[in-house]
Amino acid sequence: MGKIFYIMGKSASGKDHIYARLMQHTELNLKKMVLYTTRPIRDGEEEGKQYFFTDEEKLKEFRRKGCVIEARSYSTMHGIWYYFTADDGQVDLTQDDYLGIGTLESYLKLKNYYGEDAVRPVYIEVEDGERLTRALNREKEQEKPKYEEMCRRFLADQVDFSEENILKAGIWKRFQNVELEDCVEEIVGYIKTQ
Numbered sequence: 001m002g003k004i005f006y007i008m009g010k011s012a013s014g015k016d017h018i019y020a021r022l023m024q025h026t027e028l029n030l031k032k033m034v035l036y037t038t039r040p041i042r043d044g045e046e047e048g049k050q051y052f053f054t055d056e057e058k059l060k061e062f063r064r065k066g067c068v069i070e071a072r073s074y075s076t077m078h079g080i081w082y083y084f085t086a087d088d089g090q091v092d093l094t095q096d097d098y099l100g101i102g103t104l105e106s107y108l109k110l111k112n113y114y115g116e117d118a119v120r121p122v123y124i125e126v127e128d129g130e131r132l133t134r135a136l137n138r139e140k141e142q143e144k145p146k147y148e149e150m151c152r153r154f155l156a157d158q159v160d161f162s163e164e165n166i167l168k169a170g171i172w173k174r175f176q177n178v179e180l181e182d183c184v185e186e187i188v189g190y191i192k193t194q
């Protein structure tokens with residue numbers, strides 16, 4: 001039976017970078033599990049790579065078909081952004097292992113949908129000051145930096161990823177992203193034992 005390795009962590013903890021590095025470890029044979037979002041694409045992102053960039057109409061269509069596994073919305077400085085996971089035929093756990101990225105809430109919904117044993121958490125942590133520095137540096141490189149949105153997410157994450165919520169989700173293992181390569185190696189070791 002295949003597993004879904006699900007990367008979680010606060011904003012700018014390095015999820016996208018870790019995801020990309022794990023996909024390069026071809027010996028793990030992980031397939032992509034790509035979420036949908038209605039947020040605008042950022043410079044450097046590609047359709048179907050970080051997300052499927054879509055609109056609310058598509059979300060409604062998936063809802064009508066009954067294949068939305070989880071959906072969440074954020075009231076941002078730029079309007080409401082939706083993120084959702086749909087059972088769109090991507091995942092076949094009889095065949096493969098998958099790698100996904102999400103929130104604590106979506107992790108719980110995935111476990112509910114695919115079964116407790118099918119979903120394994122990969123929780124990434126970075127010291128807050130360092131993480132804010134990384135977030136700011138990343139934002140500065142954008143053509144149109146969204147500093148207010150960056151701050152909103154930083155504050156919202158402190159609530160969404162509170163210690164209480166992490167423990168409630170049953171997450172006991174955390175991977176520290178100090179040096180990216182060391183962190184990736186540790187996760188590779190963990191995946192191989194699952």
Ligand SMILES: Nc1ncnc2c1ncn2[C@@H]1O[C@H](COP(=O)(O)OP(=O)(O)OP(=O)(O)O)[C@@H](O)[C@H]1O
Binds near residue numbers: 009018138177
């Ligand atoms: N170990 C590291 N050392 C230094 N910088 C890092 C490290 N890991 C990631 N970064 C940098 O931190 C920034 C955030 O990384 P990334 O975009 O992967 O985070 P994320 O968790 O996917 O963020 P978000 O949830 O906000 O999209 C990037 O600019 C990346 O280059």
